[in-house]
Amino acid sequence: MSEDKQVLNDIGKVIAVLIIIAIVISIAAINLVGDNEGTSAAFQEKKVLDRIKPLGVVATTAAEAKEASPVVEEVAVEQGPMTAEQVYNTACMACHSTGAAGAPKTGDVAAWAPRIAQGDDVLFEHATKGFKGMPPRGGSPQLSDEDITVAIGFMVSQSQ
Ligand code: HEC
Numbered sequence: 001m002s003e004d005k006q007v008l009n010d011i012g013k014v015i016a017v018l019i020i021i022a023i024v025i026s027i028a029a030i031n032l033v034g035d036n037e038g039t040s041a042a043f044q045e046k047k048v049l050d051r052i053k054p055l056g057v058v059a060t061t062a063a064e065a066k067e068a069s070p071v072v073e074e075v076a077v078e079q080g081p082m083t084a085e086q087v088y089n090t091a092c093m094a095c096h097s098t099g100a101a102g103a104p105k106t107g108d109v110a111a112w113a114p115r116i117a118q119g120d121d122v123l124f125e126h127a128t129k130g131f132k133g134m135p136p137r138g139g140s141p142q143l144s145d146e147d148i149t150v151a152i153g154f155m156v157s158q159s160q
Contacts, residue, residue: 084154087147091140096155101133104159112159123152 082090088106095103104111115123127148130136137143143151 081144081146084150087143087151088154091138091143091147092151092155095134095138103133106155106158109159112156116156116160120152123156124149127152 088096093106095101096106099105099108104115124145126134128137128145137148138151
């Protein structure tokens with residue numbers, strides 16, 4: 001009988017030690033993840049979305065791309081037609097802001113007056129087909145007629 005008691009006693013001690021170990025481990029675990037954002041639901045959701053995000057998205061607008069993959073920070077999206085200023089800055093500015101090759105400078109009213117006087121059609125034709133030092137479409141054949149028209153409009157509006 002007393003042997004049984006001894007066994008029970010030993011089992012009791014082992015259980016007590018196991019419980020203490022379990023408590024220590026739990027406290028350590030809580031401290032590890034406790035005070036960073038690791039447990040917040042929003043953070044967990046973002047982590048999951050991050051992990052399962054698609055490798056590529058086909059989207060035609062920036063908004064669509066953003067919706068398809070909220071973690072996408074920057075997306076290269078076909079923006080449709082460029083604004084006049086964008087066309088000017090990418091294809092015309094190199095010459096028309098500096099006067100390179102004898103180009104009439106944007107903002108130079110005197111240089112533009114006689115050119116503007118030729119009329120829009122002539123300006124458009126010279127800009128698309130080329131004219132003396134002015135290469136066809138400013139050397140950017142991918143520009144559409146619309147791009148050229150708005151870029152001319154931009155330069156003219158700045159030079160009157
Ligand atoms: C490589 C330099 C260069 C680039 C790039 C360039 N131009 Fe020009 N452009 C010129 C020069 C030089 C002239 C003046 C030609 C002349 O009359 O001797 C000129 C003249 C013009 C004229 C006046 C034409 C006329 O009949 O007087 C227009 C309009 C024009 N450019 C539009 C554009 C547009 C639009 C772009 C951009 C898409 C552009 N250019 C890009 C060099 C350039």
